[in-house]
Amino acid sequence: MPIKAIPSRRRLLLLAGAALGTSMLGGIGRLALADSDDDDSDNHYEESANTSFTPANTGLNARIVVVGGGMAGATAAKYLRLWGGTGLQVTLVEPAARYTSNIMSNLVLNGSRNIATLDYGYDSLAAKYGVGVKTARVVAIDAAARTVALSDGSSLPYDRLVVAPGVEFSDAYGLTQADYATRTPHAWQAGPQTSLLASQLAAMQNGSFVMTIPKAPYRCPPGPYERACLVADYLKTYRGAGSRVIVLDENATIQAERETFSHAFGVTHAGVIRYEAGVTGIQIDPVSRRVSYLDAVGNPQVIAAQAVNPIPPHRATGSSPGGWLAAAGLNNSADGRWCVVDVLSYESTAQAGIHVIGDAASCGLPKAGHVANQEAKICADAIVRLLAGQQPDPAPVANSACYSPITAGTASWLTAVYQYDGANRKMVLAANGGNTVGATAIESASVSSGNFRQMTTWFNTLMGDSFG
Template sequence: MTALTRRCFGMLAGAGVASLAAPSFLRAQGAPHVVIVGGGAGGATAARYIAKDAGEAINVTLIEANPQYTTCFFSNLYLGGFRSFASITHGYDTLAANYGITVVNARATAIDRQARAVRLADGSRVAYDRLIVAPGIDLIYDSVPGYSEDATGIMPHAWKAGPQTQLLKSRLDALEDGQQIVIVPPPNPYRCPPAPYERASVFAHVLKAKGHTGSRIIILDPKPKFSKQALFSEGWEKYYPGMIEWYGPDVHGGIKGVDPAAGTVETDFDTFHGALVNVIPAQRAGRIARDAGLADDSGYCPIDPASMRSMMDENIFVLGDAAIAGDMPKSAFAANSQAKVAAMNVRGDLIESKVFPARYANTCWSLIETDDSVKVGAQYAPTAEKIASTSSFISQTHEASEVRKTNYEESLGWYAGITADIFGA
């Protein structure tokens, strides 16, 4: 484990006793109950930090439809052959066994804010004193004309990790030399801003390793610019000259639609054909948050910058991709950071523990080629209007190879550390 892992995400010994289907011990009678919907970087972190720091003074229930969680972060490294699928897949057993968290593998379908209860798919209800909502994103399939949920089997998005990620990799690995890839990134705001361009990089890495010199990757972007653009452009020219072509809207004139059966993307400029077409549509907060009235007209959920408390309901906190988090990007690092602030405020609400001023952080690493990783990050603090950046950094062009290799090693330590911090393993 690297120094970064130990410093930022070192595990503390848990005091909880095992609990999965039902607790093997009795919590304090009448202890307040916190329910968390969503077991990703935000939700699972919040569950662990509340249970770890409150002990038996608060009952914690984590509701997550899937028994295992595949991280969207680092899934591009799986696509590029740098990691196995198993290495980005994590379970919840340690949260139950070591922290006394009740893990409910079921789909939460609705929130009754008046009754303070979450309804599950089987019709049962779980009452709460405080609720943390971390449902991630929903994809707006029809934001790209011609695209649909049915089309994802032909034009995978792989923006929710799992079977879609495996499908995209199988399609990538099956490509023959000379066949073309077309990527349609999403408009802002969306999960992990640099990720579509890291994905193009690892696609190119796979093609280059196979000697597919005749293949091309076309990026048809709805945005006029993108995160780390100068760094990616430099890397593509260095490692994959002539293989990756990025077109902004000033060139392609707008994406008119896709034809999944034909494998085409039509723009005002031209129609592009891909043996593999990766469409990543626009996004919004997960449906359960929107249906509960926690989102505004943007499709995302406004929060109090100092606490992550919903602006729509004082008994609810919203984390991660679903939240309007000011200057913070929608990333796993950001969600993990936000979860610790929310957990502290939940404990303050329910057991009057001390609440300290909120501080947030984020770093995003992107792999361009083997041992060449670039990063961007910032520190944040709440203002009256939003979570605002207080300082920031970004990799520079023309950096030494040793710096880029160190970045990559740092990212590996971060992944090991943050997944331990989230899942307690």
């Protein structure tokens, strides 16, 4: 995609963040945000693109299969070709012809976005970077033979495998997968459930919209609170003062942007959002939409809801007992839900030669699309170095950046920089200057329309870097 305007210094920083090596990325991403103020309305280009980069022949030769064409897998496939060169045969295996972005999908609920605007294809990865795209699902991994079996009956050999299959959702609260698909959508994987939830919201009269939040770790820490704000904004704008959004959080407290969301719940959407932390024993009747639970002090409560949006507990796709990822022994976290990796290379600590990135990985970073993009680059860089007989970068840096709409026209932001702690072999939050003691994620000082405009710039840049 062409860049529509002459880049400003901030745009150049963002574009450089998309194009440079991993150890630069965290710092540059952080700089890009630090360079902007909370009300920067400078937003004139649509998508970044690395059109001037053509894979070279680096002399490296290897077959690499990437499983999953989401935020992590698409980025990894692209950067493996960019950095590894034409000798790397990179095959991306993805069952869907096109990807629907979760990021921004809460804006479909209030009608701000059409879901078609969240649609991304794989044509650029194939045409510009020479990634082979195979439309199929991985059904088994043979780690000893170094092959993956696909749903079309074929198999692919690999020298290195990158696994990025995202998450699957557990049956919970008395609900099944069929309930999520047809009656009580979680919409935590953007697509038909997002549209279903939007239509249920649009059909509400004065009444209660009940949503639930699972115990961390879950995908996109600020996402549920952002959704509560947008639904509240929609209901009070279009349905009057009698509507309520009731947030039942299984966590003890708000999991991200605590100051921002406390203010949003208590002031911006006061009287509309009721936030309850520390709830247990949630049960949902998908037909009557009756929700029962125990509040934080153990008292039983019942709500007759007009719409119910359960966000169920989730886990790495394929990690349920009998699943393909479990069969390969990759889900080696203590609870069997996630894949533990060496954060220098994202290589599984259970299976040599297999790397796991994105939401499926357990690596100390938040489960987020921006982070998945960063993990993919650290992983791609490490694979290229390993193929060249070198060691992975010993000091990777990653950054997390996220904007959260609070109303239909305003947003906040959150950013954090993570760096490698060699003593503990973990990624840890870093403060300015690299001091990790007391470091925290940084929230925007205010909620503003300028942030909302910048959110679009950030989103387009991120998606352009992953798919463009």
